[in-house]
Amino acid sequence: MTAALDLFESQGFHGTSVDEIATAAGVSRATLYQYFESKETIFVELLNECGGALMRVVRRIGPLGPTALGFDNLHWWLGEWAWVYDKYATMFVQWANVDSPRTSLRPMISGFLESYYDRIAERLVSSQVEGIDPVDAAMTLTTLVNRFNYFRHSGFGDGLPVEKLVDNLAVVLQLILFPHTPASAFAQLGAEGVGSARAPRPVRRPPLAAVPSPPVPEVTERFASLSPRASATVRQILDAGIQCFAERGYHLSFVDDIVATAGLARGTFYKYFDEKLDLLLALSAEASAVSTRLGVEIRGITLGPEGLGRLRGWLSDFVAFHLRYVGVTRTWIEAAPQDPRLDVVRRQVGHEMWADYAALLEQVERTYPLDLDVAGLVFFCLLERLPDTAVNMAPPKTPDEAAALLGTVIERGLLNGRPIGHAAA
Numbered sequence: 001m002t003a004a005l006d007l008f009e010s011q012g013f014h015g016t017s018v019d020e021i022a023t024a025a026g027v028s029r030a031t032l033y034q035y036f037e038s039k040e041t042i043f044v045e046l047l048n049e050c051g052g053a054l055m056r057v058v059r060r061i062g063p064l065g066p067t068a069l070g071f072d073n074l075h076w077w078l079g080e081w082a083w084v085y086d087k088y089a090t091m092f093v094q095w096a097n098v099d100s101p102r103t104s105l106r107p108m109i110s111g112f113l114e115s116y117y118d119r120i121a122e123r124l125v126s127s128q129v130e131g132i133d134p135v136d137a138a139m140t141l142t143t144l145v146n147r148f149n150y151f152r153h154s155g156f157g158d159g160l161p162v163e164k165l166v167d168n169l170a171v172v173l174q175l176i177l178f179p180h181t182p183a184s185a186f187a188q189l190g191a192e193g194v195g196s197a198r199a200p201r202p203v204r205r206p207p208l209a210a211v212p213s214p215p216v217p218e219v220t221e222r223f224a225s226l227s228p229r230a231s232a233t234v235r236q237i238l239d240a241g242i243q244c245f246a247e248r249g250y251h252l253s254f255v256d257d258i259v260a261t262a263g264l265a266r267g268t269f270y271k272y273f274d275e276k277l278d279l280l281l282a283l284s285a286e287a288s289a290v291s292t293r294l295g296v297e298i299r300g301i302t303l304g305p306e307g308l309g310r311l312r313g314w315l316s317d318f319v320a321f322h323l324r325y326v327g328v329t330r331t332w333i334e335a336a337p338q339d340p341r342l343d344v345v346r347r348q349v350g351h352e353m354w355a356d357y358a359a360l361l362e363q364v365e366r367t368y369p370l371d372l373d374v375a376g377l378v379f380f381c382l383l384e385r386l387p388d389t390a391v392n393m394a395p396p397k398t399p400d401e402a403a404a405l406l407g408t409v410i411e412r413g414l415l416n417g418r419p420i421g422h423a424a425a
Helices: 002-011 018-025 029-035 039-058 068-087 089-098 106-126 134-153 162-177 228-248 255-262 266-272 276-299 305-334 340-361 372-391 399-413
Strands: none
Touching: 002 018, 002 039, 002 089, 018 029, 018 039, 039 068, 039 089, 039 106, 068 089, 068 134, 068 162, 089 134, 106 134, 134 162, 134 372, 134 399, 162 372, 162 399, 228 255, 228 266, 228 276, 228 305, 255 266, 255 276, 276 305, 276 340, 305 340, 305 372, 305 399, 340 372, 372 399
């Protein structure tokens, strides 16, 4: 197990073989199989270990509520959660990377998460959380904290100390659970360590690469000269790739899977694409174009009664985009496979999204401390992970229900205040 953990950290779960684990452990392949049926069973043992640590933390949460004591208990819990995440960071990161609907590990992961949601929901019911279903709140909280810590370990924290990241995450989660929490409940943090309470300020954008790599050509440009029949065939392949990457993940989707889903022959695939990576590049160009359009739309939203309605409509469009391209965009987040052309898309889309979300967050006047850089990361975490978690929970939510939950959470936790230029509501 120790050897496997080291290899998962250095090579990733998908990049590690049973033979490599046996060699690193100094045992034969046959000896390894005496104890574990596969690398998946080793992974499950390690997941049980870090999952047990999370369960121990949730059992120690104190009373929650819209008070200084309630916030202090929530803040302590998030700090403990961050400590557990740091201790088992390799497993949590790999957990996120293998969590696709058709992987053999999905049932075990789903079972643990549902049990965890139930534990937290029980605490939220006893804490009299209102305006949001306790199970939905528990799922949102778990998803957000796990993804936030994942990004923190992936270098998205902008170099901020873990204490400041946890402080600001605690403020957002407190408001999601108890949106009417008075500003005095946050006094223990101090405005200096957390962020500006009232005046909006420019949000730091992640820098673009100084020397860009060759761009990824647009799909429409690449296949512009094809006949209508050939264009329809390419569309079949693209749609099959979208479906396979979403259901299996990129690493566990093979050309045979894609052509079988498309109802085509292998030769037809290779007539238009060099390899699976070539297909991913084409889909990345397509997805990034849709993402850019959505970014332009959210920048045009001005908060207020009508603006919140427009935001809800935008979230519905975003959820449809996210669920369609989740297998593609996840390769951007995980930086796997590694390719300089994908890096261009990853940096450009990340930069645009960060700026687009910041334009919305800067429209709110707040009476509580919140660093808008960290709030932007929270916004990104919610959009990037909550929709597919919601539609894969038990019972599953529809895309419209996932978008509605996303809107409720964002309004309570990130847009809680007075829109600048509007009278207090």
